[in-house]
Amino acid sequence: MEDVVKATSRSSDLLEEISLAxxxxxxxxxxxxxxxxxxxxxxxxxxxxxxxxATATESLREQAVQLVSAVSVFRVSEHSDQAQVRPVQIKTPLESLQVKPTSTDKEWVSF
Structure with missing residues (x-):
């Protein structure tokens, strides 16, 4: 009978382990x-x-084609190595904001 109890106990332990697993x-x-x-x-x-x-790539491709088409109307002389640039005189902010005095030294009064 003791063997049956041990076997039953072992079976119970195995079932518990199986349940946990x-x-x-x-x-x-x-x-x-x-x-x-x-x-x-x-x-x-x-x-x-x-x-x-993919949509953005296709849009950029179409824009590139349009840009090439728009720029293709411009022609550059084959003999010109550099673009001709005309210098432009740029006024500095101080030059354009110079203020002339409106009063003379005689008008100043001491307090």
Missing amino acids: SGEQSKGVSQIGVAVTQMEKTTQQNAVLLEKS
Whole structure:
């Protein structure tokens, strides 16, 4: 009879260990599910960003074509190595703000 009690006790212990392992396994599967959901969300966000990037790239390509077309009307002389630049006189702020005195020294009075 003692062997039966020991076997029953051992079976009970094994069932408890299996139950604990099943709980841990369930938690692990839940964590994997959360990770997969996060990865799916990130993948969807990346797909949206990729679509926006492709749209922006196409828009820039079209603008580049338009710019090339607009600039193609300009012609530069083949004999000119440098652009001819005319110097422009620039007034400094102090030159343009110089104030002439409106009174003479005779008008000053001591207090």
